[in-house]
Amino acid sequence: MEKCIICEQPKKIGIHLYTSFICTDxxxxxxxxxxxxxxYKFYIEQMKVIKETKIVT
Ligand SMILES: [Zn+2]
Structure with a gap:
């Protein structure tokens, strides 16, 4: 189980974007x-977290 960065719930199925995880839902x-x-704006905000994570790592 991985924590989805959008809904912040542990989910089994989803996709990986860089080091982050987004559930299928x-x-x-x-x-x-x-x-x-x-x-949609909220999603974009959450996606920014991915980008920032990528820069750090
Ligand atoms: Zn989710």
Whole structure:
């Protein structure tokens, strides 16, 4: 089980982006979320964490 960086829940299935993990549920949500949706902004913010992590490592 790995902790998803979006929902912060331990999940079994998902994808790896650099050193971070995104669960399948969140990945699907992100794909269908409209860019005008406030939720999309939240996803982008969470994704920034990945980038920052990548720079550090
Ligand atoms: Zn998730």
């Amino acid at each position: 969140c990945e699907r949500e992100m794909v269908k979320t409209d860019t005008d949706d406030p939720k």
